[in-house]
Amino acid sequence: LLQASSGKSTADDPFQGVHAVLVIVGDISEENPYQKSTALQQWLLGYEFTDTLILILQDKIHFVVKEKRADVLEKLKQGGQVQIEIHKRTKDASHNQKIFESIISKITEGEKKRIGLLLKEKISGKFVDEWKAVYNKHEKDFEEVDIASGIAAALAVKDEDELKTMRTASKISISMMNRFIYLVTSMIDEEKEITHEQLAEDVENILYSKEDKWLSSQKSMQDVDFERTDICYAPIIQSGGEYDFRTSAQSNTSLLHEGTILFSLGVRYKSYCSNIGRTILMNPNKDQEKTYEFLLEIQRRILEWIKDGVKICDVYTKATRYIKTKRPDLLDKFVKNLGHGTGMVLNLFIGFTDLENPKATDEKSKIYALWLIDTVRVGGESVQVLTESNRSFNSICFSFKDANESKRPAKAVETKR
Template identity: 35%
Template sequence: MGDHNANVRPSNSKSSGATNPYSIDLDNFTKRLKLLYSHWSEHNSDLWGASDALAVATPPPSEDLRYLKSSALNIWLVGYEFPETIMVFMKKQVHFLCSQKKASLLDVVKKSAKDSVGVEVVMHVKAKSDDGSGLMDNIFRAVHAQSNSNGHDTPVIGHIAKESPEGKLLEIWDGKLKNANCELSDVTNGFSELFAVKDNIELTNVRKAAFLTSSVMKQFVVPKLEKVIDEEKKVSHSSLMDDTEKAILEPARIKVKLKAENIDICYPPIFQSGGEFDLKPSAASNDENLYYDSTSVIVCAIGSRYNSYCSNVARTFLIDANSMQSKAYEVLLKAQEAAIVH
């Protein structure tokens, strides 16, 4: 999971027998809430910044492809991304600040949280006309009350430091967070470690994403490039990008039996040639034509997501490689194989 992190689409996983497409899988929620609390307790000093509370705020929806740990936590814990929602985990309570609609969806987790971890779920429902400021004050009062009961003068609140606030709600929250008479600690490493070990559901999603990515590369990209080169066609990198993106999003085109509604791209497919290469994940396919003269190099990278879990593959194609290129490729291939083995 695009740790994850791209605008993460809602997962389509459902509880057994559920008819509501937005129902939360309570078994999954219970298992992962337990994992969160046990990991937080066990690694509090080394990974969770010695935090007394964890504050996670998800931004408004965006069409931009992005990977945020706040969104990844939503997907991991409750199966969906909840935009403009604030979650604060405490030792005996979990606070949600969100709209009425989101609160109604989240209401079902109250009993599971209480029964499994012994924490009370507290909902702070924000009206459309409300900026949420008063509700935030209530949350900070609860944080200070817990801290005082534990004999601490200043609570430590863990947050995801690199995620800048987006939208009015998160900007207000960020301002209050920085002026709440609390210490702030970055808990990014805690979430990274928590998400690193995948359960069977997650592994299935990763495998399906990998199957799709591999299938698109083998059944679409490679034959497409071979045809362009054999027939000496003039095709731009950007047009190859567009065609490959369609192949990912419409798997039936390459006879891959995966539900299209569960699929997204990790990033726009990247095609590069002509001696100018950008090896960053943020690279873009330009409008120049594919260059495939003798001893030229073509680099292609594609990535697909299944239920928000990612798989990526990159390939280098050598056109009539000279001896130096071939030797360099062999060395790199051996290095990769050694890395995989170890």
């Protein structure tokens, strides 16, 4: 980032030759908690701070923060290779205005400069308003450049500490998914009724409930700081012939159906996210088993094709060609993309939707879907699946009744609130 603020642009420079990088965070955004500004804070500081300005110049980094946070950041000066200057905000508006004026002068130094900003991010709050009141007076002194792609490039390569954090997030996701499988199979075995929405809340409670100590009591969780653990999105549970692969999908109020169940969950640990999704097949037939095994084969090949420098669109093309060769009947059922990347970590999403099951024993089993979602680290010549768990057919296939078994009336499930 310091090298980026040199003012010298090259053809492959994602920072476009800016002289300074300016990143501002105001109030917490509930609508969009995943922004590059907060990701940069996490990358630089290990924490996310509201009401903070960061100015990165070639020879120095400036922070404008509240007094209490300034005391925390003072530790960065100790033994650092980069010069750091910390400006303490107070409740005195005139004092804060002088700080902002000094920040402006450090950028311009008497001449017009190219300044790198995250122009598409929406920021708000009293701190932002105070800054804009000063900045707008000098806006003509700057050439604004959107450096979102530059920030993304800088954050793409994860160091060992970041990878350790992502492994922990993945470990939590795996444990919560295993607990979900236990809950679901128990409910179906006991023929209890529960809605997708209720079950999703129960899964969230595995993490949030102060009474439920199951997760924190696991040996693998002893080093986890649960105060810095959160759900990325409400768990998605789908069954009964209605399946939605869109990112906006939600668990609905329909009852859980004994058939094909899709589940996905995301866990955020110290601002680093993991994602996992599995299909659970209840009493599947041979055709469903064959199709699921083919989905596993597609994932194995995709994991072989993904490498540093390979475009994900090229991997998708290879996958569709393979499907066309081996199972052309599934080509139009395949997902339209393979997920999204967070630097050199990929949220890999594959699946088939709107599959027909002519051997279904009930109406809701006539249409089904399959998906596999994993968090994958991309390396030079290979990849590492961080959410490696419960993927084989035997791991996700369950059978609870034989053909002669009569069905008992369903029991209502008492959910924890």
